[in-house]
Amino acid sequence: MAENEQAKAQTASPSAEESIFTKIINGQIPCKKVYEDDQAFAFHDINATAPVHFLVVPKKPITQLSAVDPSDEQLLGHLMLVASKCAKQEGLDEGYRVVVNDGKHGCQSVYHLHLHVIGGKQLGWPPTGN
Ligand code: AMP
Numbered sequence: 001m002a003e004n005e006q007a008k009a010q011t012a013s014p015s016a017e018e019s020i021f022t023k024i025i026n027g028q029i030p031c032k033k034v035y036e037d038d039q040a041f042a043f044h045d046i047n048a049t050a051p052v053h054f055l056v057v058p059k060k061p062i063t064q065l066s067a068v069d070p071s072d073e074q075l076l077g078h079l080m081l082v083a084s085k086c087a088k089q090e091g092l093d094e095g096y097r098v099v100v101n102d103g104k105h106g107c108q109s110v111y112h113l114h115l116h117v118i119g120g121k122q123l124g125w126p127p128t129g130n
Contacts (some may be wrong), residue, residue: 008109009101014063019112021057039075040082042117050121052090056083062113065102083117092119106125 016041023029024043034054045053056079063069068076081099087096096119101108 005107005109009104009107012104012109012111014067014111019061019063019111021055021112021114021129022061025057025059033108035082035086039078042082042086045116050118052088052092052096053088053116053118054090056086056115056117063111064108064113065100070111079115083115087117087119090117090119092117095119097123 020029021041024031025041033043034044035056036042039059040056041059042054042056045055050077056073058073058079060075062072083098096117099116099118100106100114101116
C-alpha cells in the first residue's frame with residue numbers, strides 16, 4: 001500500500017484541470033463528509049491508514065504547501081482549527097497526527113492541498129518507510 005502511494009507520487013503533478021478534491025467539494029464525486037464551511041471541507045480518506053483517517057482541504061484550489069502565498073495565512077490557520085475541531089468530533093480524545101505531504105519526495109499524489117488527520121490507534125514515530 002505504501003509502495004503504491006510512492007508509485008503514484010512519482011507521476012502525480014499539478015494540473016490546470018479541476019482536482020479530484022474539487023470534484024468532491026462540488027459533489028461530483030461522492031465522499032464520507034466530516035465537515036464543511038465557506039473555506040474548508042473535510043472527508044474520510046478512501047484508503048484509510050488507521051481507524052480514523054480524514055482529509056481537511058481548502059475550497060480554494062491551492063496545489064500544495066510549497067505553493068502557498070502569504071495571503072493564504074488566515075486560510076492555513078483555519079485549516080488547522082478545522083482539523084482540531086473535526087478530530088474532537090471524530091472522538092480522537094487520545095491524540096492524533098496531522099500530516100501534509102508536499103511534492104514527489106513528500107509522496108504527494110493529489111495536487112490539492114490537504115491535511116491528513118490520522119488516529120484511533122497508537123501511532124509510532126518516526127513514521128515507517130520515512
Ligand atoms: P497524498 O498522497 O498526501 O497526496 O494523499 C492523497 C490522499 O487522498 C490519499 O491518502 C488517498 O487515499 C486519498 N484519496 C484519493 N482519492 C480519494 C477519494 N476519492 N476520496 C477520498 N480520499 C481519496
